[in-house]
Amino acid sequence: MRLWWRFLPLLKPYRGRLLVTFLATLVRPLLNAAKIYLLKLIVDNLAQSPTSQLALIICGAYLLIALVKGGANFVDQYYGAFVGGRMVIDLRQRLYDRFLRLSLRYHGEHRVGESISRLMSDVGAIEDLLVSGLTDGLSQALTVLIFAGMLFSLDPRLALISLLILPFLFASLVVYAQKSRVASREVRTRLAELTSTAEEGFSTIALVKTFMRMEHEETRLRERGMQHWKARQRVATLRGIFVPVSDVVATVGTVIVVYFGAQALATGTLTIGGLVIFLGYLGQLYTPLLGLSRLGNTMQGGFAAAERVAETLDLPESEDEPRAATCPWSVLLPEQAASVPALVFDHVTFAYKAEQPVLRDFSLTVPAGAIVALVGASGAGKSTAVALLQRLYDPDNGRILFFGHDLCEFDTETLRQRLAVVPQEVSLLMGTVRDNIVYGRLDATEEIITRAAQQAGVGEMKLPEGLDTHIGARGTRLSGGQRQRIAIARALVREAPLLILDEATSALDALAEERLRTTLEVLRKRHTILLIAHRLSTVRTADMIAVVDGGRVVEFGNHVSLLARNGAYAALVQAQLSVDVMQQTPMVSPRLPSPSLFS
Ligand SMILES: Nc1ncnc2c1ncn2[C@@H]1O[C@H](COP(=O)(O)OP(=O)(O)O)[C@@H](O)[C@H]1O
Ligand SMILES: [Mg+2]
Known part of the structure; x- marks a missing residue:
């Protein structure tokens, strides 16, 4: 709950669009209920008196429902993606900002891959939780309400009997949700480790080759991959067990309805069309219930991710590099x-x-x-x-x-x-020589850049395209001395x-x-x-x-x-x-x- 309040405000700037998405989501269960109800009209009324007028009305209703549903679907998809996508950008930006301000001490103790996975997949999981989670949850909850209401209006006694299985369905759902929360957290941890391992391999690629450690790295990645797979397998097993179990429980519900529904037909409390759509509503009632459980899964993943993101955002200021204080x-x-x-x-x-x-x-x-x-x-x-x-x-x-x-x-x-520092370990960015020099001072004029380049001896490097030469990732196309000259020029432009x-x-x-x-x-x-x-x-x-x-x-x-x-x-x-x-x-x-x- 605390996490909800923590991250919900992220949606605030998009509340108008979110509202439209919600409305579109809410229309759908209503239309689905109406569509099923048309069956009753066909079986009970159209079959009795096949007047062309009623047939036309039913046909028109089908078309109208399809059109409105189509429109609602578009709005739901488009604005859902819009709000979710923008929220991701906002949150990722905030988290990245936090990461960049954390101290070297912190970064020295944490793997790059872990931080990246927090930035990418965890933020994505929070989007699932906040946007698809909210809209799907609402639509499914509404479906359950409307469909259950229809059941009661058709035959309250039969409705009560058929809902007897709900406690069992819920019990299995709760157990499943608990177990899958633990399992999906494990999957994410393992995925972060897997990413880190690959990231380390790539970033030390020259070292790997020099010492011929390809096989060693492959083995390391495979081990991580196996651990990740095991965790995913546990999630799959849990779902594999839960889905059939809940299916069987749901079928028991259907069986009960068919049995008692036949009696209701005999006593005349229910029409044939009534029984048909009763089964229709019941059948589609389980789907959103199970959907809610899958949603449970998304939400578990989302909460686990939200916890980790909140943890980073909440790190005490002592984890930041020193800032504070002002002196004119x-x-x-x-x-x-x-x-x-x-x-x-x-x-x-x-x-x-x-x-x-x-x-x-x-x-x-x-x-x-x-x-x-x-x-x-x-x-x-x-x-x-x-x-x-x-x-x-x-x-x-x-x-x-x-x-x-x-x-x-x-x-x-x-x-x-x-301060203008040429660090002992030169770090260069992907891009041109000029990009790397200007990094030292974004507003450097051409004159300053040229002078710094000349003073640092960059001019003599005989670069094919001068300052506009691309230097490859981390300056891999340059010699050590050339990299150092660029680093010196980068410091000199700062003046x-x-x-x-x-x-x-x-x-x-x-x-x-x-x-x-x-x-x-x-x-x-x-x-x-x-x-x-x-x-x-x-x-x-x-x-x-x-x-x-x-x-x-x-x-x-x-x-x-x-x-x-x-x-x-x-x-x-x-x-x-x-x-x-x-x-x-x-x-x-x-x-x-x-x-x-x-x-
Ligand atoms: N980030 C770090 N975390 C922990 N120990 C460090 C770190 N950086 C340097 N050291 C340690 O501090 C000592 C001094 O390192 P350093 O200042 O880089 O030496 P120098 O630049 O004189 O060669 C070394 O013993 C090194 O092991
Ligand atoms: Mg040193």
């Missing part, structure tokens, strides 16, 4: 803020999972207009610091200040508009005060990297740059270098001072150099690819 950005224009550091990590502690801190007492100051490099072994926590900076997560302890203001003071939209490059140069060749360094030199006049990199050639030109180890900054200074300090940075550089010597490669030169400092 105007006070933070970079020009005005030049005197305060662009970014301060102030004793930040953070754990993805409780008790396993990834950042411990992480402190770092990035002066406005500077280029600061973060270096350190994989897993040290560099990308995590970038995630916190975007408020993908909030620190457990400590503060992060952005131009002097705690990040919590901004709503995420305001904040992220001021945001803080530019963050998280190992954004790892796949670039030396020339492209050199160009990027020149670009950064140009940008630094108006932007602050946080650079996570491994290559010495990139790192050494930064104003400041922070060495991250075990979730904290252990050393901070420029290349020369850190070398002189002879600490962690010097050790890392030394390790780098000895690798160079062993490989007998010339010392780091900006024109040659330099091996990684740390990896």
Whole structure:
């Protein structure tokens, strides 16, 4: 019931059309009853006195009924589909919006396939519940009422006797409904798992091929398929048992009527035509009753789906990524803020999972207009610091200040508009190079796009159709370095005060990297740059270098001072150099690819 009230308001915008659909649905049982009644006229009256006038009236009535029913059917189909379809769009939109705002933490714990099945099949099941469920239910309930009324008006005693079987019919129906609710929920869960498995196979297709895991994936899908099949089989078995059982019960009802109806014929309380249509009404009374049970099935599925959708919509706000708070950005224009550091990590502690801190007492100051490099072994926590900076997560302890203001003071939209991030894992969308660059800033002018593309080295990629070249799904038609250049261009079009490059140069060749360094030199006049990199050639030109180890900054200074300090940075550089010597490669030169400092 609670779920009804929850989702019924979705129909509100379409209530006019829904009303028309309802009216059309309600006309049908009336017409069906009238059509059966015509039989009585034929058997009792027309047979007695075959006057052509009565015959004409009956013929006309048949035609009229067919026409009106046809019209009602059209209205029912058309507007039913209209309302249902629009409701699906509205609900799916709301749910998708919710999903997109849920935190990375949430998405990390849930399979994509599950979320998709919630978005698609669960929303569809709610439509069945609200639209076809409501209209079918109403039409069937009305049929039961009208037809039962006809039975009583024909012969109350016979009607009572024939309805004796109803309790039995209902009992079997209730048992069936309960069992099928559980079973159909299982089917949906298994289907979601099946979808997830296939989705994972497709999204890792290159990996599957590299390791020749086709058979393994096939087996996995088959196992899921078997589980799904078993669940469906249970539903089919339940229905397989219920339908014949209710059929037999209904037949018992018919048998009773024939037996007692014959007596009523003899005593003259019922005409032949009366008995014929009595059987007609009775026969068509069971159909909507069984229909109601099938409807029960739809409704069980619908309720199960509605529960899951409501669960997602009702997730507490703590499951969302942080939003909250407002700070007038105007006070933070970079020009005005030049005197305060662009970014301060102030004793930040953070754990993805409780008790396993990834950042411990992480402190770092990035002066406005500077280029600061973060270096350190994989897993040290560099990308995590970038995630916190975007408020993908909030620190457990400590503060992060952005131009002097705690990040919590901004709503995420305001904040992220001021950040341009090239993430460590490049994600590209299906479409052209231009589509992917513009994704960084939807209102970017042609001039900005061209400049960003040029600065990121996209122009040199010798793309067959320039920026309008299609890059395939997830950029599969590009090399790693090419993907990275597009990701950099996408960040550059934002012209945001803080530019963050998280190992954004790892796949670039030396020339492209050199160009990027020149670009950064140009940008630094108006932007602050946080650079996570491994290559010495990139790192050494930064104003400041922070060495991250075990979730904290252990050393901070420029290349020369850190070398002189002879600490962690010097050790890392030394390790780098000895690798160079062993490989007998010339010392780091900006024109040659330099091996990684740390990896
Ligand atoms: N989404 C996540 N959930 C749980 N643990 C994570 C997640 N992302 C990273 N980690 C863990 O946090 C640590 C730091 O990761 P990260 O910040 O990506 O390191 P870096 O970028 O310095 O290589 C790693 O030990 C990693 O296992
Ligand atoms: Mg990283």
